[in-house]
Amino acid sequence: MTKWLGASMLECKNIGFYYNRSSWLFRNIHLSIERGEIVGIYGKSGSGKTTLAKIMANYLSPMEGEVLVDGEKSNFSEVYPVQLIWQHPEQAINPKWKLSKIFEEAKELDQEILSILGIKEEWLNRRAHELSGGELQRFCIARAFHPDTRYIIADEITSMFDAITQAQIWHALIWLVKERNIGVLAISHQIPLLERISDRLVDFNQLKAVRTE
């Protein structure tokens, strides 16, 4: 029964985290993202947004609370349905790999994704250091679109790029997630950007300040 009610949402319930016991980074965080919606979140540097992103994508375990994906809390030893796209693409790709290998890793070479993101055929034979940041980030995004992906967390994915590259990447990303009904949490410090791409905005500092009884 509950499974039906909780379905189609990525939920953070009462999440708390600290790096050292004496000071919690944040506590009692409640956040939910629906399938097919894009939620924009902004806040000061160092406030813990990236840490929350890692928790939601199962890279870190919270000290308190839990993350439910469509009502389930499972370890998902297969592909985790919440994929995280990082800020620095050159760190998220093995420097020794030929870029075509990334698709071998993600299992399927979906031509549609490649063309929407503007990934050129000739790039597939190159290595990471031969491409620019913007080009690499497209690979990282394509990789996140695994058939089992239900939610994507985009952590400052375009803050290192110029306005044109940023617009290109977001237009492609939005098209893809709307088509596949994927829920997105977009983290950025640029509020005008978030206003353009999000269905709703969340202030991380306000989220941190809320205390539930």
Add this chain to the structure above:
Amino acid sequence: MHIVYELNHEIQEEIEKIQNHLLLEVKNLSLTIERFGKGWTREHLYVIRDFHLKIHHGEVVAIVGASGSGKSLLADAILGIHPKNSIVDGMIKYENKLLTEKRRKRLRGNDILLIPQMTNALDPLMKVGKQVKTLMKQKSYQKSVKQIFQKVGLDPAVYDQIPSACSGGMIRKVFIAMALASEAKLIIADEPTNGLDDESIEEMLFQLKMLAKDNRGVIMITHDLEAAMKIADKIAVFYAGETVEVVDKKHLKKGGKFRHPYSRALWNALPQNGFIAIDSSQPSATEKLTGCSFAKQCPKATKKCNMEKPLLKEIGHDEMVRCFYAGM
């Protein structure tokens, strides 16, 4: 009466000369890197093809271009610290005299200072304050360094800390302190706002403007057009290794628009403007260009644009544009 009049005139001229004193002038700068391509074939990378820049004392000039367009190599080229396997060509004049290799070596770090992008450029084991002190020209005391720290918003106690104990923001302020301490006349800041949040960006821009107000020239290399428009007196737009436009902020403030189609596309792509993405990417550094570098992406390209290469045309006072149909 006659004699007094002439004297005044001379003084006027002198004053004007000093004010218009060009700090740095760069013309036709190019940087080509040779490297091995696939297997043993040699490849040439035309990272910078034709770069122009002019900056006066007290001015902030922003070089705006796409990420990965070779902008950072501009700083290296001007400073003469480009990689071994590269050739630099073109004319650079510092304070109206040619900048030769010898002169560069002398000026580097003294008259011309680079504020790097990476926050790990400091000696990790030496106290921060000491590192700033070494840049001061006259005999200096801890006190004067601490005064500079206050100016940039650093707690004087930071003097005794080592870089690894400082946050990224603090290190960036130390760089500014170093620039102030060194009395460098020309400061090149490489992507100073990259990855920073709004508050930190405002602060950094304020610091850079402060440096300029201290009668120095500040060159800011960035991909952030917004930041450039906040503090730059002139904006040089960089595309495919070339300067495609130099625009004066006064023109923009009066409601004028950018003149080159690429600059306009960059402007329109900002989320607060149209958030419009033009459909394509920069030509690669290995391509030899015929015709205008932007022709393939330009919505207004004509046959002429594809065949002939437009040269930088001067428009009014210190403004330039590289387009046959500029401003139309």
Add this chain to the structure above:
Amino acid sequence: MKNQFLSIDFDNTNYKRRVLWKIIGLVCLFLLVALSGFWIGEEQLEANMGEKNLSPSLQHPFGTDWLGRDMFFRTLSGLHLSWKVGLFAAVISTAIALTLSLLSSVNHFFDSLVTMLIDLFLSIPHLVALILIAFVLGGGVKGIVIGIAFTHWPSLTRVLRAEILQIKSAEYVHVSRKLGKSRMWIIRHHYLPQLMPQLFVGFILLFPHAILHESAITFLGFGLSPEQPAIGIILSEAMKYLTMGMWWLVVFPGLSLIGMVVIFDALGNNLRKLLNPN
């Protein structure tokens, strides 16, 4: 008005080429020496009493010994044997290093275990351990190979473990895991490619150690039996004849041994330069 600032030449790319030629040269030299051993037959090593104690000449470039055996061929043969022993020992040692370093990456417990083992083995002076192991196993090729293999894995293991720790924390490894990749997959596609250079260089550099140790042990009498013309044997027997002025019995084999070790060392270092363009 143009100004030519011709920067320093395209040295960087030629550097790579030069290093590569050095390596090719060294490999050729090495192969020549090492493989020649296969072709040295019995006749060249035969005792020939009619030609004993001859000093170096055109016919016998390294002279002959007290049994009339040609020293040139004996030396080459000895080098060949040393090389074979070195190969076995290096292969086993490298395999141990790789296995243990991968084991240490599994979890904290195994990591502590491996680290402890490394510290333990590093604290024992390895010549002593080597002699002990060789003695216990009854000497001979087996004793030496196992002795060397089991005393030389620690330093390579430390290096590999450090590399793995670094790779492990990389973002792209985390991403692979979240894409459902198994541990074996990650080892094969992420760890191994990064480890290869270190592994290879470590392997090559183990040779000189192995060879020198083998000679030392054999010289001391714990290693190979006197019938096999190992350099150690050659040297130890030649000691008696030094006082008689037959310097060529020691100088040439000794120099050849050093020469071989230097070749390996240079090979290892140049490979490292090539594989690590920084």
